[in-house]
Amino acid sequence: MRQSREAMAESRRRILDHAARLFRERGLAGVSVVDVMSAAGMTHGGFYKHFASKDELAAEALKNAFASIARAFDDDMQAAGPSAAARSYIERYLQPGHVERPGQGCPVAALGGEIARAGGPVRAAYDQGVTKLARRLAQGAFGQSVDAGERALALLATLAGTVMTARAAQGGDLRLAILAAGGAAARKHLEAE
Amino acid sequence: MRQSREAMAESRRRILDHAARLFRERGLAGVSVVDVMSAAGMTHGGFYKHFASKDELAAEALKNAFASIARAFDDDMQAAGPSAAARSYIERYLQPGHVERPGQGCPVAALGGEIARAGGPVRAAYDQGVTKLARRLAQGAFGQSVDAGERALALLATLAGTVMTARAAQGGDLRLAILAAGGAAARKHLEAE
DNA sequence: TGTACATCAGTGAACGCGCGTTCACTGATGTAC
């Protein structure tokens, strides 16, 4: 049956939230339209009332994931200032919990490889998300430096690489060693002159 | 018809080489058994004379990719010494050609995210490959340092993160900016005391 | 060395399954009067 405008907007929000989580947990290829719609508490047929294709869902879900992160960063920035927000972002990024639970974590670490093989809309969402995040990190962590933008991109790459390579490790020792080593390197980015 | 022992060994080698390339180009989920067997110049039915499953192929192909890299590193080490081999490995890693052609490149940068979601044998191949590669980098780049092992893991994570995040970028400017920034950070790993 | 036979690598058709997508239908919502 037909749903009200608000109900439909709420459905779309629910689909996107579950998609953003599931894609990060299982990869773009590892999640089906049925998986997403079931998680959102609906049947799969209605999916195409909200999105033109699974690809479009992936692009929107990626935007959604980046937007959540930006929102949390901004809230923290309002409350504690840019520098503290950046430091807190980095410390949360490097916690074992982030390695263990990709579903709410960084989409770059979880999906970077698949995004590189995805179509235009997904890549565009990635570019925008990374640029936006790098801008925040640049201001918060390297505000006074002339090469703040470059250093923020390097920090982002180190963080994503650390969590991705740690997640792939089967042995707990290797996993923790990678997280400790990459984390130390990432923290050093902040200290440099 | 039946093939000779050498012909069969050669078939297996051909299957693994194409699989190792295709998986890095299109991801583990983006390559089918038919794709691999066609690339190797055979029909798909014979696949199961060589491997028990696609999962087993993925694990063996990953071993194959890591082994090629280790072999090249060792050859370089014999010819030019450990330090030069490490430096040359890093410089080749950071070339735009590596970002553009994943097929012969680092399996960590190309497949890290998918490996994290794969089964035991793939993860085991990853652990062994990363450990082996880190040992070589530790000796070549940080031989005299007490924390050489940790620094090698951090360098590996930075390199993989840089190439993965650069590959995902749609815009050429962002891609080059990430590669330059991550590359500068990776090279700094070598300079530190 | 030559012969007869068992083995088995590779072929190609076939399998069941899950995928993305489509569509006729339903009935509550939104709109026109």
Next chain:
DNA sequence: TGTACATCAGTGAACGCGCGTTCACTGATGTAC
């Protein structure tokens, strides 16, 4: 405000397709004598 009707969000069956895997078959290879 009340009524009649058009709209359309969500349902669930159905579609064609490609997937991983199986299997009967073929004929060259390997082996036993």
